[in-house]
Amino acid sequence: xxxxxxxxxxxxxxxxxxxxxxxxxxxxxVPEEVPVALLYNGRSHAVMMATPADLEDFxxxxxxxxxILDAFTDIxxxxxxxxxGGIAVDMAVDKMLMARRALRKRSMEGRSGCGLCxxxxxxxxxRKPRPVRAGFVPNPAAxxxxxxxxxxxxxxxxxxxxxxxxxxxxxxxxxxxxxxDVGRHNALDKMIxxxxxxxxxxxxxxxxxxxxxxxxxVQKAAAxxxxxxxxxxxxxxxxxxxxxxxxxxxxxxxxxxSIVLFH
Numbered sequence: 001x002x003x004x005x006x007x008x009x010x011x012x013x014x015x016x017x018x019x020x021x022x023x024x025x026x027x028x029x030v031p032e033e034v035p036v037a038l039l040y041n042g043r044s045h046a047v048m049m050a051t052p053a054d055l056e057d058f059x060x061x062x063x064x065x066x067x068i069l070d071a072f073t074d075i076x077x078x079x080x081x082x083x084x085g086g087i088a089v090d091m092a093v094d095k096m097l098m099a100r101r102a103l104r105k106r107s108m109e110g111r112s113g114c115g116l117c118x119x120x121x122x123x124x125x126x127r128k129p130r131p132v133r134a135g136f137v138p139n140p141a142a143x144x145x146x147x148x149x150x151x152x153x154x155x156x157x158x159x160x161x162x163x164x165x166x167x168x169x170x171x172x173x174x175x176x177x178x179x180x181d182v183g184r185h186n187a188l189d190k191m192i193x194x195x196x197x198x199x200x201x202x203x204x205x206x207x208x209x210x211x212x213x214x215x216x217x218v219q220k221a222a223a224x225x226x227x228x229x230x231x232x233x234x235x236x237x238x239x240x241x242x243x244x245x246x247x248x249x250x251x252x253x254x255x256x257x258s259i260v261l262f263h
Contacts, residue, residue: 006159007032007051029160033182035086038062040093051156051163051181052087054190055080058181059089061193065220067127069093072196126238127219129246134227135171135203138249140259142173143230146208147253153178154210166191166209168200175208176200184211185220192224202226213250215239222246235262 008029015024036050038059045068050058056078063069077092146169151158153175154165166187167178177198179190188209195202206228207221213235219242221229230251235243240262243250250262 006156007053008156008160031156031160031162031182037083037086037088039088039090040068041095041098042090047086048183048186050183050186053156053181054179054194055087055089057179057190057193057197058186059091059193060197061189061191061220063091064196065189065192065223067130067223069097126215126242129219129222129242129248130225132222132225132227132246132248133203134247134249135201136227138206138228138251138261139171139173140251140261142169142171143206143208143228143251143259143261144257145173146175146206147230147232147259149173149175150178150208150210154180156180157210163187164210166207168195168205168207170205176205184209185216187211188217188220192220192226196224206230208251212236213239213252215242218242218246218248218250222248230259234260 008031011028011030013026015026032052033049034052035047036055037047038045059078060072060075063075069075074093074097075091079090081088150165150167153167156163157165157180163180163182164184164187165178165180167175168191169175177194179187179194181187181190191207202225207226209231211231212233213229213231215236215238217229218239228249228251232253234252235250240250252260254260
């Protein structure tokens with residue numbers, strides 16, 4: 001297989017058309033998925049399976065979305081280091097700060113950004129969300145416009161048809177940036193990191209995603225103050241409960257290509 005600049009590799013196979021005996025050779029682009037170790041001051045905290053792109057954004061978004069640290073300014077630097085068998089992303093954090101607060105414990109393995117992987121107890125799975133305050137009134141027309149614009153920002157998915165996207169939009173529904181990954185949680189982490197590193201205010205816009213909305217996505221979004229999260233599929237009941245506790249609005253595409261906003 002051969003690597004691609006879009007974090008895809010070429011895979012060959014044989015195609016079988018239904019009802020036709022002819023056998024056709026095919027070449028597909030498939031997404032890359034590699035172990036990414038997240039470290040703080042050289043100490044490993046988690047290993048996630050992820051698409052090897054925008055890893056600085058991933059590290060920052062994961063750290064803030066999981067409430068490991070409170071602010072981007074707590075991170076003094078991010079170093080991405082390819083290693084045998086994967087990639088290490090090491091974040092430098094003030095040693096006194098690390099001593100004052102214990103990192104949320106998480107195991108060394110997480111599959112494609114699974115939101116539950118590594119939680120040590122049931123109590124550690126569902127965190128009480130932080131309260132969120134919107135800087136605008138959610139507009140369903142803006143959400144619909146953003147979803148219509150999203151395919152133009154999915155370069156990886158056009159190549160391999162296999163990755164999720166998370167996009168950050170202004171209040172009018174204009175997409176300002178987007179990130180892609182094999183894991184939906186990773187895609188959101190990368191988007192959060194890009195928003196924060198870019199100096200954008202989470203309270204002044206909203207996020208859209210190509211996935212369903214599970215409770216972990218609500219927790220991550222609420223942790224940084226995102227007031228509206230809209231997904232292609234409906235939210236789970238727990239996601240809705242947490243969003244209501246946080247004061248967030250959740251949205252979803254309906255079968256009629258219209259938008260539903262849940263309150």
